[in-house]
Amino acid sequence: MLEEYSRQVIEEVEKRIRQYLSGDVHELYEASRYLIEAGGKRLRPLMLVASSDLFHGDRKRSYLAGSAVEVLHNFTLIHDDIMDQDTLRRGRPTVHVKWGVPMAILAGDLLHAKAFEMLIDSVSGLDEARANDALRLFAKSVIELSEGQALDMQFEERWDVTEREYIEMVRKKTAQLFACSASLGGIIGGGTEKDVKNLFLYGEKIGISFQIVDDILGLTADERELGKPVYSDLREGKKTILLIKALRDASEEERKRILAGVKSNDQGKLRDAASLVLTISLEYATRLSESYKTEALQALSLVKSDNEEVKKLLMEVAELVTKRRK
């Protein structure tokens, strides 16, 4: 069922995104559509629409709110790529490589504003309290995303980042938008306060699991399949869960080899550090991502809905996130 359902959601969401992302200032709109049109898994709108379907919510609203979270997500990717100086994403040159930094900043700003516009339109005419909750949650999420990205950058300069600090950073940088997507679906669809809270938890735990898998793929994936360079996390000094665990558990000699690879441009040293980090941390990280997925499923099981089919679909999404290869 997931495939057919997801195909329809993606089609409807992309239609709305095309409608909203057109304007007279061609270069700006082209730059702002470029990354979105390069593809992406559309997990966040899928989660949002399905969460709304749990309560038989209005599809017109959930499609548009789903478009809003997808557009917001792409805004953050464009700006993050500038900040991290990443040159490849989804198998294409990043926006700032293609159009220059000024236009990429602006394209991100435009998407940020368009995301708000879409969300405002999607909750227009909805019960007043729900509309306000949705808008506040959305704004709060962008704030958390910015804070998470700031922490991620600060961590690049530190060697003593703890697992606890990592989880807090990931909660903001990655998990908040998943949490926002699932709980927005609950708010818009008509869930109770408790349902909305559990959907938030469901999304949040999936988001943490997603980021841990991302960290793993950054060291193990096939470069062409991933659509971006492997080892870039190591090269940038990103404190992934794998590196944090490895720095904690490595022997003195192993630690030296790891530190020789991190932030290095020497492919050999990078590869050696990566392989060492994997040896020490892969099993641990895999289990950790599994355990967050389990917590996500627990939260989901507490959501009251008579739509068993969609609930099962949301369970499949959780599995998909943990098992993905790109």
Place this chain on the structure above:
Amino acid sequence: MLEEYSRQVIEEVEKRIRQYLSGDVHELYEASRYLIEAGGKRLRPLMLVASSDLFHGDRKRSYLAGSAVEVLHNFTLIHDDIMDQDTLRRGRPTVHVKWGVPMAILAGDLLHAKAFEMLIDSVSGLDEARANDALRLFAKSVIELSEGQALDMQFEERWDVTEREYIEMVRKKTAQLFACSASLGGIIGGGTEKDVKNLFLYGEKIGISFQIVDDILGLTADERELGKPVYSDLREGKKTILLIKALRDASEEERKRILAGVKSNDQGKLRDAASLVLTISLEYATRLSESYKTEALQALSLVKSDNEEVKKLLMEVAELVTKRRK
């Protein structure tokens, strides 16, 4: 009256901005407060609060909405300074000079989201249609600002920009946020649809006049008083109204001297081009800014309000904008 009124508005607005712009990720919040704390004329919140006062609107709402437009304005300044590679603003190094480009991008993104958060809070509980109008107008304004900045950048590479194109660019880049401020005051304060439209026009015309004065000051002001380098518009190839007019009316020989100065780093050539541009265009630009101010006052005169004192104050604001020295 303007001074006392404006002092109070600024105090209340700055108090709210401080409240909203505090958070645990210290460096990010510090970077995001830095430019706002460096000062600024706070014209937009002043216009918003006064416009709301025309209809005896709730001051709690208008102060918060005023804070939202000021925060939004500062977000755009931070990002514009990165794009234009400007190093000085309000007499201080710009945010990206002090904290680096990545943190400056992020500080702007945070302010952008915070501005929406403030506006959402300010219209919460307001009549539903008015709340929706306010939110949509705000989102639309950010979209126009981005489009205006894109046009401004594109114009740097062109030599055939017309006055009509210039006005359209300025309408988006500068005037939209003034228009948004004045009409938001009308919406929140309780004005009729017609009042809101006239306040929009009032703000828009003031905004255009403001930008023309800005163009003039960029060639004539005292550098220390202005808080940023003079001639930077010429150095960046910005198509100001003065340069457009001068390129149109110059003799062949004058045109050569102007083109020799534009985008040049030679202070002598810059000064020669600036003086020539002023000779040809200063009177024209001054009259143009005056005529937009007159249109602003006409629009204001059509707004129905029993608060004559505040209306007079909004008239004074229009004069202030046209006569300012920095």
